[in-house]
Amino acid sequence: MANKVALITGAAGGIGTAIAEKLKSEGFDLALNVRTVKPQFKELVERLSDESCHVQVVLGDIARAEDCKRMVEEVIEEQGQIDVLVNNAGITRDKLVMQMSEADFEDVITTNLNGAFYLSKYVSRYMMKRRSGRIINMASVVGLHGNAGQANYAAAKAGLVGMTKSFAKEFASRNILVNAIAPGFIETPMTEKLTEQVKDKIKAEIPLGKIGEPSDVANLTAFLAGDESRYITGQVISVDGGMNI
Secondary structure (H helix, E strand, O other): OOOOOOEEEEOOOHHHHHHHHHHHHHHOEEEEEEEOOOOHHHHHHHHHHHHEOEEEEEEEOOOHHHHHHHHHHHHHHHHOOOOOEOOOOOOOOOHHHHHHHHHHHHHHHHHHHHHHHHHHHHHHHHHHHHOOEEEEEOHHHHHHHHOOHHHHHHHHHHHHHHHHHHHHHHHHHHHHHHHHEEEEOOOOOHHOOOOHHHHHHHHHHOOOOEOHHHHHHHHHHHHHHOOHHHHOOOOEEEEEOOOOO
């Protein structure tokens, strides 16, 4: 039997890379989206590509609807199907409201929210024909509780939660399951920039007392992408060490 195919956006980041590695281990072929190919991403593609896993690179900016449409078409043309869409790509433009420009707000909304809508729209057309599919949206605990200095990011992620639930209701009759993951603080290049003092303060607010790893998010993604989650849809599951309690 042919492998299932997963399209992962933002595949060059820490979480995106972990998801790609995990889904490969679960027997998926991959379509990895990035805007530009950098040496580290090229190394990832070479590492993942072998006889057991076909890896396709799809270049494009998810903030552009025309790019999203083209990327989906490219994957269908080369691999014939998309069984799982992981809307993982996202950006931040953190500033307090008084310093946040209109462009800072609009860029984050367009990439983090609109991008997930565009890809879900175009992918769902093929999933509906097959009467099967999984869409997994990467939300955030910030979208559940808000955070000072991240009004744009919080708004985008909160919108993603509402969109997840709406998609789940619309697509359920075609056996397309739509869920969201809300990571807390995860060890990524973004969090590596934080000082140890800031990290200690963050850990003090986490019941488990530690920052998560990309594999924690990847493991849940693999579960939601697999057959064991066949009766789960419209859910937002936090991976945050208990911050959401």
